[in-house]
Amino acid sequence: xxxxxxxxxxxxxxxxxxxxxxxxxxxxxxxxxxxxxxxxxxxxxxxxxxxxxxxxxxxxxxxxxxxxxxxxxxxxxxxxxxxxxxxxxxxxxxxxxxxxxxxxxxxxxxxxxxxxxxxxxxxxxxxxxxxxxxxxxxxxxxxxxxxxxxxxxxxxxxxxxxxxxxxxxxxxxxxxxxxxxxxxxxxxxxxxxxxxxxxxxxxxxxxxxxxxxxxxxxxxxxxxxxxxxxxxxxxxxxxxxxxxxxxxxxxxxxxxxxxxxxxxxxxxxxxxxxxxxxxxxxxxxxxxxxxxxxxxxxxxxxxxxxxxxxxxxxxxxxxxxxxxxxxxxxxxxxxxxxxxxxxxxxxxxxxxxxxxxxxxxxxxxxxxxxxxxxxxxxxxxxxxxxxxxxxxxxxxxxxxxxxxxxxxxxxxxxxxxxx
Amino acid sequence: xxxxxxxxxxxxxxxxxxxxxxxxxxxxxxxxxxxxxxxxxxxxxxxxxxxxx
Numbered sequence: 001x002x003x004x005x006x007x008x009x010x011x012x013x014x015x016x017x018x019x020x021x022x023x024x025x026x027x028x029x030x031x032x033x034x035x036x037x038x039x040x041x042x043x044x045x046x047x048x049x050x051x052x053x054x055x056x057x058x059x060x061x062x063x064x065x066x067x068x069x070x071x072x073x074x075x076x077x078x079x080x081x082x083x084x085x086x087x088x089x090x091x092x093x094x095x096x097x098x099x100x101x102x103x104x105x106x107x108x109x110x111x112x113x114x115x116x117x118x119x120x121x122x123x124x125x126x127x128x129x130x131x132x133x134x135x136x137x138x139x140x141x142x143x144x145x146x147x148x149x150x151x152x153x154x155x156x157x158x159x160x161x162x163x164x165x166x167x168x169x170x171x172x173x174x175x176x177x178x179x180x181x182x183x184x185x186x187x188x189x190x191x192x193x194x195x196x197x198x199x200x201x202x203x204x205x206x207x208x209x210x211x212x213x214x215x216x217x218x219x220x221x222x223x224x225x226x227x228x229x230x231x232x233x234x235x236x237x238x239x240x241x242x243x244x245x246x247x248x249x250x251x252x253x254x255x256x257x258x259x260x261x262x263x264x265x266x267x268x269x270x271x272x273x274x275x276x277x278x279x280x281x282x283x284x285x286x287x288x289x290x291x292x293x294x295x296x297x298x299x300x301x302x303x304x305x306x307x308x309x310x311x312x313x314x315x316x317x318x319x320x321x322x323x324x325x326x327x328x329x330x331x332x333x334x335x336x337x338x339x340x341x342x343x344x345x346x347x348x349x350x351x352x353x354x355x356x357x358x359x360x361x362x363x364x365x366x367x368x369x370x371x372x373x374x375x376x377x378x379x380x381x382x383x384x385x386x387x388x389x390x391x392x393x394x395x396x397x398x399x400x401x402x403x404x405x406x407x408x409x410x411x412x413x414x415x416x417x418x419x
Numbered sequence: 420x421x422x423x424x425x426x427x428x429x430x431x432x433x434x435x436x437x438x439x440x441x442x443x444x445x446x447x448x449x450x451x452x453x454x455x456x457x458x459x460x461x462x463x464x465x466x467x468x469x470x471x472x
Contacts, residue, residue: 006433007441027469035472140443145450325440328447343455352451355458358465359450 018131019366022373026111026365033107039096042085045078049089052078104239108272108368112235115372124373135370139264140325142363146282147332148346148353154283154416155333158250161413162257162284165405169258169398170291173198174298177394184390194226198261198394230395231265232375238399239273249273250414251406253280257288258402261395264371271364279416286330289323 052075059067082088099105118124124132174195181191238259242252252273260266263285270281335343336353344351406414433441454461 007438007445009435009438031470031472034470137439137443138446140439141446141450144443144447320434320437323440324437325443328444332447332451350458352454352458355454355461356450358462359454362465362469363446 014127015131015134018128018133019135020131021128022132022135022366022369025115025369025373026362029107029110029114029369030362030365032110036096036100036105038081038084039093040100041081042087042091043093043097045081046087046089046091046093049075049078049082104243104272106272107365108268111365111368112268112372112375115369116375119373119375120377129374132370132373135366136264136374137367138363138370139267139367142360142367143263143267143282143286144325144328144332145356145360145363146279147329148336148356149279150283150333150336150416152333152337155330158254158280158414158416159283159287161409162254162280163287165254165258165402166284166288166291169402170288171298173394173398177390180390180394194390198227198398226392227261230392231260231262234260234399235265235269238269242273245403247403247407248411249276250280250411250416251409253277253282254284254406254409254414255399255402257281257284258406259395259399263289264367267364268368268371276415280414282329283416286326290326294318 052071056068056071056075059071082091085093087093177198178191178195181194234256238252238256241247242255247255253270253276256266256269256273256277257280260269266281266285267278270278336345339345342352344353346353346357348354450461
């Protein structure tokens, strides 16, 4: 009973209005995204159908049965897209393609940009703030459910590569930032949490490391401000950079998982870029966040902090800081890999995993609504000083080196095949 | 991830990050159970009914 009671914070009912507001915002945006996508597909179909019909006529005249069947299938698909908007060949919805394809104005961008605009132009009433804070972690059940997309071979190949990259990048960045912080006279508290924050999982790592390095609340505000500012800028810049440089979706997924320091922000950027990017990013991020306890242990060692003389403090830290939810993600991967008929798969119509595959996006949408609505320009201004310069410099260096590494690794090693 | 300070809101020893993690597992478990009981209904709600435009 006490375990169940501890899951509810005092005054938990206060989160309901904000949670409903985020769900409503997410629902409206998901519908706008669906409508834009529908008109974009119809626009493409309207332009493609005359050529396809010509192709069909040629294939029929040549008596090529295979080509006829395949072209007929393509025509049926394009006609379906046109029928959805009640359009005909020759109609144009260029605005939809411009917004949806060229500007990538998809639900992630709408929720984040819309949320930031609402928060900073109109403000968010006090009674909604608690619920908005609770909406952000709803990305976690979304990540667990996404486990149905993967099989063990993905975990070994992409996750193994991701784990190796994460270890090198996390500890490399953490060591450099902590060492530079000492050299430039930044206090151990601030230097420690900046090292952990820029190396591993942003805000979570800062919160986890703060008590062990004795960081002050002001240090935490600086470090969190720096991480959020960098993550927010990169969240909007990286998808366009990736597109401009022709980075493939799996490579982009690996790149954001290494460069962006906050789980929610990196999943938003990857989801924005495409489904394959998101699949790779989630898997590499899962490998990365499992290293949070190790970075705390590392900070304890680096700053020579006495672990209060407790026996087994290494395992106590590991247990306290381990992100338990990621186990659910791996359980679903195991179940999906076992090919249990009763559970089916994400592509097996009518199966439980097929149904679950329809749900995760809604958790992401509510979480992204929470992120957008909680990004305050005032909080961003808290970033500053030498720690900001070192932290953002290290994060930028990690981003550039990360790009080079994923480009060298190629697309196939980072592609999630799924099952 | 959580932005709440460690130790904040932890009446019975659970940190806010741990509480979020456990809630995430519970929610995902509930989604799985409902999906096992009525997969078609879950699919229709989240892929069709919720889209009204």
